[in-house]
Amino acid sequence: MAIAEQDLTVAQAFQIAVKHQRDGNLAEAEKLYSKILQAQPTSLDVLINLASLSFVRGREAEALALITGVLTAHPTSARAYAQRDRVNFVRERAGDPRARRENEEMRPHRGQPTGV
Helix, strand or coil: CEEHHHCEEHHHHHHHHHHHHHHCCHHHHHHHHHHHHHHCCCCHHHHHHHHHHHHHCCCHHHHHHHHHHHHHHCCCCHHHHHHHHHHHHHHHHCCCHHHHHHHHHHCCCCCCCCCC
16 A cells, blocks of 8 residues: 555655654654554554654643554553553653653754754
8 A cells, every 4th residue: 555645655654754753853754654544544653653753742642542542452562551651651750840841851842943
């Protein structure tokens, strides 16, 4: 199955999305992950990476919803449980003002280029 935009295979689109995510081009990564999900809605790797991306962008509730979906579709996925625990750990730490500040410092600032 091809991803329409550039006539990419799903595997090619996933590799490009991962590269975008690693390089800090989060909006581009998110677009590609969303297109891949149209073709493969229960893709473990895509859902986990999209949850991670959502979390990094400050959308914890969205990240947890994605992870919940992953755990429903893939109940034995250690990666999904690890991602869920990571999100919950950071959310718990957010109650500590110092931890909240550290969490904010780990995220790209809105309106500023990422991956620089």
